[in-house]
Amino acid sequence: MRALFTAATGMKAQQLKVDSIANNIANVNTSGYKKTTAEFEDLYYEQIRTGSGTTAQGTTAADTVEVGHGARASQVRRDFSTGSMADTGEPTNMGIDGAGFFAVTDAEGQEVYTRNGNFVTDGQGTLILPNGMALAEGITFPQGAEGISISAEGNVLATVDSEQQIIGQIQLRSFTNPAGLHALGGGLYEATESSGIAQAGIAGTAGLGHIQGGMLEMSNVDVAEELIAMIQAQRAYELTGKVIEASDEMLQATNQLK
Numbered sequence: 404m405r406a407l408f409t410a411a412t413g414m415k416a417q418q419l420k421v422d423s424i425a426n427n428i429a430n431v432n433t434s435g436y437k438k439t440t441a442e443f444e445d446l447y448y449e450q451i452r453t454g455s456g457t458t459a460q461g462t463t464a465a466d467t468v469e470v471g472h473g474a475r476a477s478q479v480r481r482d483f484s485t486g487s488m489a490d491t492g493e494p495t496n497m498g499i500d501g502a503g504f505f506a507v508t509d510a511e512g513q514e515v516y517t518r519n520g521n522f523v524t525d526g527q528g529t530l531i532l533p534n535g536m537a538l539a540e541g542i543t544f545p546q547g548a549e550g551i552s553i554s555a556e557g558n559v560l561a562t563v564d565s566e567q568q569i570i571g572q573i574q575l576r577s578f579t580n581p582a583g584l585h586a587l588g589g590g591l592y593e594a595t596e597s598s599g600i601a602q603a604g605i606a607g608t609a610g611l612g613h614i615q616g617g618m619l620e621m622s623n624v625d626v627a628e629e630l631i632a633m634i635q636a637q638r639a640y641e642l643t644g645k646v647i648e649a650s651d652e653m654l655q656a657t658n659q660l661k
Contacts, residue, residue, distance in 0.1 A: 412473030501612020
């Protein structure tokens with residue numbers, strides 16, 4: 404029966420939704436993490452009757468009969484809204500209050516992008532992520548630098564030989580369609596044809612957010628919302644399972660006819 408296969412597509416859809424929720428909850432304490440939401444669309448419809456006939460009064464009969472074939476995932480959308488800020492007390496940590504990404508370079512020298520501002524310094528005084536990727540701007544503090552701070556516009560300041568100096572400036576990257584970025588894991592993203600190319604700009608200009616030094620942006624996952632969504636997905640999964648049970652019982656009754 405058609406209902407068996409239709410209900411099965413619904414169960415697969417709800418399973419994908421639960422998978423997305425599980426990943427969100429698992430990353431509730433991951434700095435810079437952006438939650439995802441599974442979205443769905445209905446499948447094609449079989450037209451059993453076209454409704455092209457006419458009534459006794461000569462009008463077109465509105466008796467079209469179409470039967471759908473279930474649902475499927477249309478996309479898993481990532482929400483890039485800003486998460487809450489946590490004061491870490493580390494002057495090299497940074498959070499972005501608003502739109503934008505930090506650009507870092509991978510092992511091949513290619514730019515990838517992140518909202519995770521958990522930057523530290525290596526043995527040479529270069530700002531890097533814990534995974535070893537350095538900021539694309541290549542910010543390096545001179546030996547003996549003290550009083551490090553980062554302004555809202557991305558200026559990196561430090562006191563060297565009792566004199567405050569601007570060590571460099573961190574620029575943010577923006578995209579025409581951030582939702583089109585490809586997630587690499589580890590809080591990293593790469594540009595795609597869908598996202599468009601990265602546009603560099605000074606924090607606080609052209610729609611970019613401000614940089615908050617000494618802070619970390621936490622995930623934007625709302626646990627209460629995720630738990631509600633999980634309950635909804637679970638109930639929908641159970642209901643589609645009931646449809647399969649009902650269809651099976653109907654087939655069983657049909658087979659017992661004599």
